[in-house]
Amino acid sequence: MSALLEVEDLTVTFRTAHGPVDVVDGLSFTLERGASLGIVGESGSGKSMTSLAVMGLLPPTASLRGRVSLDGAELTALPESKVRRLRGDRMAMIFQDPLSSLNPYYSVGMQIEEAYRAHRAGVTRRQARKVAVEAMERVHIADAARRVDHYPHQFSGGMRQRVMIAMALSTEPDLLIADEPTTALDVTVQAQILDLLQEVRRETGTALVLISHDLAVVSEIAEDVVVMRHGLAVEQAPAERLFSDPRHPYTRALLDAVPRIDDEIGELRAIDSIDVVGGKA
Amino acid sequence: MSTTSTGHSTEAEAVAPAAASAPAASTSRGADPLLRATDLVKEFAVPGTGGLLGRADTFRAVDGVSLEVRARETLALVGESGSGKSTTARIVARLMDATSGEIVFDGEPVTHAKGERLRRFRSDVQVVFQDPYSSLNPRHTVERIVTAPLLYQGRQVPGGTRAFTQQLMERVGLDPDHHRRYPSQFSGGQAQRIGIARALAVSPRLVVCDEAVSALDVSVQAQIINLLRRLQREEGFSYLFIAHDLAVVRQIADRVAVMSKGRIVEQGERDAVFDDPQHEYTRTLLSAVPRIRPEWERARREAAAARAASGHAEETAKQTEEETT
Numbered sequence A: 001m002s003a004l005l006e007v008e009d010l011t012v013t014f015r016t017a018h019g020p021v022d023v024v025d026g027l028s029f030t031l032e033r034g035a036s037l038g039i040v041g042e043s044g045s046g047k048s049m050t051s052l053a054v055m056g057l058l059p060p061t062a063s064l065r066g067r068v069s070l071d072g073a074e075l076t077a078l079p080e081s082k083v084r085r086l087r088g089d090r091m092a093m094i095f096q097d098p099l100s101s102l103n104p105y106y107s108v109g110m111q112i113e114e115a116y117r118a119h120r121a122g123v124t125r126r127q128a129r130k131v132a133v134e135a136m137e138r139v140h141i142a143d144a145a146r147r148v149d150h151y152p153h154q155f156s157g158g159m160r161q162r163v164m165i166a167m168a169l170s171t172e173p174d175l176l177i178a179d180e181p182t183t184a185l186d187v188t189v190q191a192q193i194l195d196l197l198q199e200v201r202r203e204t205g206t207a208l209v210l211i212s213h214d215l216a217v218v219s220e221i222a223e224d225v226v227v228m229r230h231g232l233a234v235e236q237a238p239a240e241r242l243f244s245d246p247r248h249p250y251t252r253a254l255l256d257a258v259p260r261i262d263d264e265i266g267e268l269r270a271i272d273s274i275d276v277v278g279g280k281a
Numbered sequence B: 001m002s003t004t005s006t007g008h009s010t011e012a013e014a015v016a017p018a019a020a021s022a023p024a025a026s027t028s029r030g031a032d033p034l035l036r037a038t039d040l041v042k043e044f045a046v047p048g049t050g051g052l053l054g055r056a057d058t059f060r061a062v063d064g065v066s067l068e069v070r071a072r073e074t075l076a077l078v079g080e081s082g083s084g085k086s087t088t089a090r091i092v093a094r095l096m097d098a099t100s101g102e103i104v105f106d107g108e109p110v111t112h113a114k115g116e117r118l119r120r121f122r123s124d125v126q127v128v129f130q131d132p133y134s135s136l137n138p139r140h141t142v143e144r145i146v147t148a149p150l151l152y153q154g155r156q157v158p159g160g161t162r163a164f165t166q167q168l169m170e171r172v173g174l175d176p177d178h179h180r181r182y183p184s185q186f187s188g189g190q191a192q193r194i195g196i197a198r199a200l201a202v203s204p205r206l207v208v209c210d211e212a213v214s215a216l217d218v219s220v221q222a223q224i225i226n227l228l229r230r231l232q233r234e235e236g237f238s239y240l241f242i243a244h245d246l247a248v249v250r251q252i253a254d255r256v257a258v259m260s261k262g263r264i265v266e267q268g269e270r271d272a273v274f275d276d277p278q279h280e281y282t283r284t285l286l287s288a289v290p291r292i293r294p295e296w297e298r299a300r301r302e303a304a305a306a307r308a309a310s311g312h313a314e315e316t317a318k319q320t321e322e323e324t325t
Helices: A047-055 A080-086 A108-117 A125-138 A157-169 A187-204 A215-221 A239-244 A249-257 B085-092 B115-124 B142-152 B161-171 B188-200 B218-235 B246-252 B270-275 B280-288 B294-309 B313-324
Strands: A005-016 A019-031 A036-041 A062-070 A091-094 A175-179 A207-212 A224-229 A232-238 B035-045 B058-069 B074-078 B100-105 B125-128 B206-210 B238-243 B255-260 B263-269
Touching (some): A019 A047, A019 A062, A019 A232, A036 A215, A047 A062, A047 A175, A108 A125, A125 A157, A175 A187, A187 B280, A207 A215, A215 A239, A224 A239, A224 A249, A249 B218, A249 B294, B035 B085, B058 B074, B058 B238, B074 B246, B085 B206, B125 B188, B188 B218, B218 B246, B246 B270
Parallel strands (some): A091 A175, B074 B238, B206 B238
Antiparallel strands (some): A005 A019, A224 A232, B035 B058, B255 B263
């Protein structure tokens, strides 16, 4: 049986005034059912473009080469209408800013119901509403039966992200991609959302791709880690190996640059001086 | 501009008792702190309440905050969003008036300072903001940006605009040849260096950093933290460092004040606050910070130390190997 998600030699190219630019350059990885993968990198590393490519959400100015397969089905060869059916059903995504992903004019319940019904033909309103309440209960929104009628502005940032997770989970997807899901949140709320993502994965068996700039966040969640820089995967390894024995100079430099909470380190190491060598190796 | 660089070159930056080692603070009286804020309160009217007759409901964003910043030290004000830390910083920098409370700078009350006294205060206290692109005029060149504070204060630019700008740019690690460029032509980290250069232009004695490194990538953030520490060693000014990232605070602060819901819940020497937090909220905050497993960290650091000890021979060999694959 094939892996849940297979990405093979994925290249994403943008046409610019200065010629074509590969923002993702020959990336390959696989993700088993129920597993978790962290993609970590700084801005411009291509980590978010990777997730958009998997979801089939690349902007029109981008072109894609390589193969992305979900559960054996080659997404990159499917017509858009088929990909749309899978997106939000078998694979779902949450973003950094839940407020811009939610419509302020509709109650959160209606939005979860709409997302669910879009993928479940013939489902009644009442059934959809039941699913919405259950999804909100699963992400521990207290008093879900009442909160389901509230509007996005009536929720705090952390609660909105819970709503987004509830919406993503309503169709019980096989794959959840979380792109910087906690970056805009306070540290105590971040801890709760990370716990929730772990719990969801454990209990529903949804595989998780976590995209983050924060190495510590990735280290707490991911079983396998890909480190990206300038579109290249400079290093990929199981989390323990990557964090205890980083092999690539860039990974080492990145880990050295992370400010530590348990100790003052003298001069933090800057990364300018590190040249990426053999990135594709 | 005269730098006040002294023998404080150790990385640990053990802070000497306040005024004793502060040549810049020659006007300080005895052991007075550089800045003392007492019982600051800031109330905002709640929108939609109150009318023609009734008073609006108020929300206390800052609720009785007292703090001191000593000469040459870094006081970090940490807290989550809505804790009132940024409002406190704005009040201290006189960018916003407090509802009540008192601010004394260098022994002089400045809470209601106006005119010449406020002008003097503004040159002693500078602010570096989180987003350099929104806090630097996009239509002005670096030259114009960094000399603006001097011009506003009706002061001469020492040594002429170009030389002055170029010298400042060098001190913050920018290429002096780029003095006529615009903010958008710089990366985020470089633009933040321009913001820092602008703050330095008037030789301040207190620099308020409001989430100044929060929006930066980790590698760039490390560079800016290093820069901020170096400049403090060279110039001898103090920082009021507003941040939500506790790991960053651990790298830069001498003392830490933890804010929650408009109040300071705990205040003390940095290591004491981090290693032995007294307040429940501080403990919650610290335990919520994501961390790489200590055993992984230890293994990595030991391996790095071993590599460093055996010279860089292995490293070089490995790189060569990778280049050939």
